[in-house]
Amino acid sequence: MKGDAGLVDTTQIDTYLILSAFILISGVLAAKFSNRVGLPSLVLFILLGMLVGSDGLGIVYFDSPELAQLVGIFALVIILFEGGLQTKFATVRAVALPSISLATIGVMLTSGIVGLAAYLIFDITLMQALLLGAIVGSTDAAAVFAALKERNIKAKMGATLEAESGTNDPMAVFLTIGFIELIMIPETAWWALLPEFVWQMGIGLIVGIAVGKIASIAINRVKLDSSGLYPIFSVAFALLTYGAASAAGASGFLAVYIAALVIGNSELTYRYSIFQFNEGFAWMAQILMFILLGLLVFPADLFSLDIIIGGLLLSAALIFIARPAAVYLSTLGMGYKNNEKLFLSWAGLRGAVPIILATFPIVAGVENSEFFFNIVFFVVLTSALVQGTTISPLAKRLGLMGPKKDNPHHSIELISMGKANAEMVQFKVDGDALIAGQKLKDVDFPLKASISAIVRDETLITPYGETEIQNGDFLYILVASRYKRELKRALEQKKSPQPPYS
Known part of the structure; x- marks a missing residue:
């Protein structure tokens, strides 16, 4: 095939297409396998990325934190949007206060305790240690939504975890960027960053509500020639929400989740087509994101002795000290029983968000940033393997299992x-x-x-x-x-x- 640029190597194009098909097929089968064995799908996706990477089979070489950051943000927008669409206002309203407390106070407490632990474990400065704590301070929407989707956890517990993970990214992003700024520009006063956080939360909330209402009206009133265009229409509003909020200096992730809540709780034409499309799209985004993150890490560096020992110690500090302390303190007086607090402490999964945030110091040129990335990656894998595989048994032991979830797959087409x-x-x-x-x-x-x-x-x-x-x-x-x-x-x-x- 000849064009303006000369000959096109169709063999190379075919190879990439076959590789893409292999990755998606493997991702779908991995998701099926993960549900059967109770292993979080993100672990299998990451391992698949590591397998085909340069330290594995050597099929794909990938070493671009900037591209991983871009793809990760896009994927998280899709995943948050799908999660928000499926969430009922009544469910969120009942757990709004504890979820917001966990998403703000809880993240700060977790970040601070993990940061102090990192300072004691590693040979780094206190400010670098607090940056590391901020990166792993928030739970991950992709990991939590995926972990709870097929599990029969009681509604109150599931709603609290999902609402927390959908709204805690602004605090984690704010702390991460704030500590990077304090490290790179030491004369910066930390209290000068507080108005920025208030702006991010407030404007993010306003943009999310506004675009959500506009999107709901547009979906119902704009008559499109094909029903297949409505799901694409909805995704366009998700991207618009993130872009508009980010351009205003606000939290795009919070805005997307709020917009999805507004849209999902509105009366929509082609509602089921929109929901089904976004569920499939979110799965594809999750598969590609975690595989790409698996490609970004080099197993030879990740599984070195110092990373393994330090990562295990930091994971233990996060799982057994920081997260429980944050949950118990940030939910005081909110009516949660001890068994519920214990479950919330254990089910605070880490996932894509900490890994993507770990690329921020690399892009900014912070000292020891490559080391931070490997530690964060190890902590995420540990969290997924240890906590993710034991969520259902723990919920059952604590008496927090709810009724069996019904996800009908009937042949009747909803139109x-x-x-x-x-x-x-x-x-x-x-x-x-x-x-x-x-x-x-x-x-x-x-x-x-x-x-x-x-x-x-x-x-x-x-x-x-x-x-x-x-x-x-x-x-x-x-x-x-x-x-x-x-x-x-x-x-x-x-x-x-x-x-x-x-």
Whole structure:
């Protein structure tokens, strides 16, 4: 093939395409394997990257922290957006105060304690040690969302961890950049950085709410020719949110998570198409991000004796001292029992965010930054292997397992017929729902709504007037768009008031 630049090496292009296919296929199979053995998928993705890297099979050579930082930020935007879309306002509202406390006070306490431990363990300055503590101070949204997605953890625990990991990045980024500035420019006064943090949080929150509302209106009102364009439309708003917040000097990650909460809790046309696309896109982003981070590290450096010994000591300080102290102190007086605090302490997983933050000192030219990167990488692997594999057994032992999660994979296609102003709504019937136990003919549905199908125990049931609705049924209801709110009110009526968590 000949072009303006001369001959194009199609053999090289084919090789890259085959390699990309191999990586994605391996990533998907690794995710499947990880669910079966209880091993966090991020560990397998990272190991896959290390395997194909220059210290492994030597297939790919990658040594660009700048590119890894760029790809990591893009992937985290997608992962945070998908996590926010799936989160209910009612769930977040119930744990808002402890989550914010963990995301701010908790991160500061964790960073400080880990920093002091690093100062005692390694031959580095106190300021460098505090920088290292700041890098590993926050839990990771990608790791937490992935770890909890398929596990039957009680709603209160899952909501607290997810809300914390979705909102604690601003504090970690602020502390990391702040300590880099203090190291590189010693005359900088630390208190001069505080207004910057307030600005990052406040403007990030405002941008997230504003873009979220604009996106919700645009998705519903802009009539696109293809349903496949709506998910792309939603992703564009996620990227716009991050870019707008960052351009204003605010936290792009916080803005994206807040925007996703607003969008996900709004009435949307093509809702299920948007959700399903973003779930798949988030998985792809997670696979590529962790594999790329695995490529960035060199196992010969990572598993040297000084990294192993120092990394294990710092991991122990983080897991057994810093995180528990941060959880117990930042949730004082908030109604959490000791078993719940113990679980929150153990389930504070580290993942992509600390590794990406560890590239900041490298890019800035901070002394010992390569050493910091390897230590942080080792700590993340230790956290994922030790904590990630034991979340479910610990939750079971502490009595914090919830009901089994239902993720239906039925062959009924969920559709939103924008041009016909009608939608197919999926609804799972809980035991306390008013319609549970009623016959279809006795249910007071809106006039412009009709049940098209019922799926019960993976079996399709054709509904008619005498059909009784049972606990656990999945109802598929065709409804005119203008009656969707009325239908939702009818479906969500309860037999008796229930507390948000039991």
